[in-house]
Amino acid sequence: MVSESAAERLEAIRRQLPASTQLLAVSKGHPAAAIRELAELGQRSFGESRLQEAIAKQAELADWPALDWHFIGRLQANKVRPVVQRFAWLHSVDSLALAERVARIAAEEGVCPKVLLQVKLRPDPAKGGFAPEDLRQAWPQLRALPTVQLVGLMTMAPLGLDAAQRKSLFADCAALARELGLEQLSMGMSGDWQEAAAAGSTWVRIGSALFGSKPLSPPAWDAI
Ligand SMILES: *Cc1c(COP(=O)(O)O)cnc(C)c1O
Numbered sequence: 507m508v509s510e511s512a513a514e515r516l517e518a519i520r521r522q523l524p525a526s527t528q529l530l531a532v533s534k535g536h537p538a539a540a541i542r543e544l545a546e547l548g549q550r551s552f553g554e555s556r557l558q559e560a561i562a563k564q565a566e567l568a569d570w571p572a573l574d575w576h577f578i579g580r581l582q583a584n585k586v587r588p589v590v591q592r593f594a595w596l597h598s599v600d601s602l603a604l605a606e607r608v609a610r611i612a613a614e615e616g617v618c619p620k621v622l623l624q625v626k627l628r629p630d631p632a633k634g635g636f637a638p639e640d641l642r643q644a645w646p647q648l649r650a651l652p653t654v655q656l657v658g659l660m661t662m663a664p665l666g667l668d669a670a671q672r673k674s675l676f677a678d679c680a681a682l683a684r685e686l687g688l689e690q691l692s693m694g695m696s697g698d699w700q701e702a703a704a705a706g707s708t709w710v711r712i713g714s715a716l717f718g719s720k721p722l723s724p725p726a727w728d729a730i
Contacts, residue, residue, distance in 0.1 A: 529549065576593060601643065
């Protein structure tokens with residue numbers, strides 16, 4: 507089999523994306539050269555989940571100031587400042603305390619990041635996120651935070667759901683966003699982005715289906 511190029515994979519995804527859905531290229535575990543290749547093809551939005559790795563790549567790509575960086579990994583409290591300094595979008599704010607910390611540090615840094623609140627709509631021990639009841643309860647305090655732009659919700663489907671269960675989960679996330687008046691929906695990855703896009707996702711976060719290989723895990727990455 508002839509292996510596809512990044513350009514072919516990007517083109518195939520772009521052809522299938524609805525007009526209302528943007529592509530977030532998840533570049534974690536892939537080198538700056540792979541990001542540069544996609545940037546030269548017009549891709550601007552990139553998602554990273556590990557701070558140290560992202561810092562190194564952002565430095566290598568300093569000649570591309572138009573790139574739009576999204577933090578999608580678990581956000582530790584002690585990493586909020588460096589993340590807020592380097593990322594305009596945070597997809598993984600999963601508690602009121604974390605949102606308050608982001609707001610306080612954003613004020614000190616003179617920035618106003620776009621925040622997507624991570625929600626957990628099905629039981630999943632592997633993932634964080636607001637339960638819908640907790641999000642509704644925290645909502646008045648969240649929306650009063652002055653230095654974050656609350657733009658949307660982010661969710662991930664637990665492993666092991668079938669297609670119908672994923673569709674129902676994505677529909678639930680879209681309904682919760684509508685209820686709260688939030689426009690952005692970050693849902694869908696390499697294995698389920700078509701379903702998420704059909705359910706109204708505005709950001710599909712695609713890594714392996716775009717970069718064409720498995721990302722390097724942190725120890726392998728750190729060895730480069
Ligand atoms: C790695 C990652 C993705 C991309 O996963 P793929 O299956 O490679 O497309 C999307 N979202 C989050 C939060 C991730 O950590």
